[in-house]
Amino acid sequence: MKCSVKAPAKINLSLDAIKKRDDGFHEVEMIMTMVDLADRIDLTDTDDGRITVDVSEGFVPNDHRNLAYQAASLLKERCNVKRGVSIYITKRIPVAAGLAGGSSDAAATLKGLNQLWDLGLSLDELAEMGAEIGSDVSFCVYGGTALATGRGEIIKAISSPPPCWVILAKPPIGVSTAEVYKRLKVNEVEHANTSAMIKAIEEQSFSGICNNLHNVLETVTLDLYPEVKNIKEQMIRFGADGVLMSGSGPTVFGLVEHESRLHRVYNGLRGFCQDVFAVRLIRSTDS
Numbered sequence: 001m002k003c004s005v006k007a008p009a010k011i012n013l014s015l016d017a018i019k020k021r022d023d024g025f026h027e028v029e030m031i032m033t034m035v036d037l038a039d040r041i042d043l044t045d046t047d048d049g050r051i052t053v054d055v056s057e058g059f060v061p062n063d064h065r066n067l068a069y070q071a072a073s074l075l076k077e078r079c080n081v082k083r084g085v086s087i088y089i090t091k092r093i094p095v096a097a098g099l100a101g102g103s104s105d106a107a108a109t110l111k112g113l114n115q116l117w118d119l120g121l122s123l124d125e126l127a128e129m130g131a132e133i134g135s136d137v138s139f140c141v142y143g144g145t146a147l148a149t150g151r152g153e154i155i156k157a158i159s160s161p162p163p164c165w166v167i168l169a170k171p172p173i174g175v176s177t178a179e180v181y182k183r184l185k186v187n188e189v190e191h192a193n194t195s196a197m198i199k200a201i202e203e204q205s206f207s208g209i210c211n212n213l214h215n216v217l218e219t220v221t222l223d224l225y226p227e228v229k230n231i232k233e234q235m236i237r238f239g240a241d242g243v244l245m246s247g248s249g250p251t252v253f254g255l256v257e258h259e260s261r262l263h264r265v266y267n268g269l270r271g272f273c274q275d276v277f278a279v280r281l282i283r284s285t286d287s
């Protein structure tokens, strides 16, 4: 038996860190949403009890370090599954980019294997398991648009933002999330107005969303990597309506309401940056 699952990328419309906790993680408030740039996960059930991973991109680990491997391993152990699985990942989401590619691969693997191994687990149970793999995995299990709190694993669904285009631009660097959080001066940053962002989304106010884009991790990553700051500036110059770095970076996204302006922003960015994508937000009704 086989199954294929899509693993979409996420962006953070806002990302606030409230305080550093005793366990080393930060208490966060994030508004997260999915975009239609996705990896593809092909799962093939095997009877040898083994988990194997192959990836289309050579530089992504294909062993226990792969988050999809960890998802399969956790599910197998918790549900006492004797069967095995061969996992093939077709990567389209840039790696270590702030787009949760690995987390989404893990979430898609949990959901696909729940079907393939006929485990009957609920989304809540899968999301709880996902949180053991990484802070972003729970959100990726649910998808849609959500407020994420705790260390990012407590998920409350909210309405989808109004339809718009999203330009993603990633400079040729990878960013370590752990390193960025380590350097964050949580008591000195200007905080996001998360409730204003939620209100703008509930009211379907595109300008309200653009006005409330805020990511406290920019204070670290833009300082470390001036090329990220440069991409932000170029995106604003080419006419994106709202611009922000996603997650710990280095990907910058620009929101564009009208298609007529999309090509100008996309083509302008292509001159600066190799990895540029024009995608749409995934609305809850699309998935």
Ligand SMILES: C[C@@](CO)(OP(=O)(O)O)[C@H](O)COP(=O)(O)OP(=O)(O)OC[C@H]1O[C@@H](n2ccc(N)nc2=O)[C@H](O)[C@@H]1O
Pocket (backbone or CB within 6 Å): 012, 015, 024, 025, 026, 027, 028, 030, 097, 098, 099, 100, 103, 133, 134, 135, 136, 137, 150, 151, 152, 177, 178, 181, 182, 246, 247, 248, 249
């Ligand atoms: C910053 C965000 C925003 O969506 O995304 P990315 O930039 O990774 O896409 C996430 O919070 C990343 O989630 P994820 O990539 O799953 O991180 P994890 O593996 O759980 O954590 C990696 C490391 O980041 C730090 N960390 C992570 C989450 C958090 N709330 N506080 C932290 O301080 C910890 O040092 C942790 O060891």
Ligand SMILES: Nc1ncnc2c1ncn2[C@@H]1O[C@H](COP(=O)(O)OP(=O)(O)O)[C@@H](O)[C@H]1O
Pocket (backbone or CB within 6 Å): 059, 060, 061, 065, 066, 067, 068, 089, 094, 095, 096, 097, 098, 099, 100, 101, 102, 103, 105, 106, 175, 177, 247, 249
């Ligand atoms: N399935 C996977 N896809 C991408 N990266 C993975 C995967 N599994 C493990 N990783 C590792 O996780 C790290 C973070 O990758 P990724 O999830 O793409 O970034 P981010 O956390 O910035 O969104 C990378 O250094 C990569 O080696």
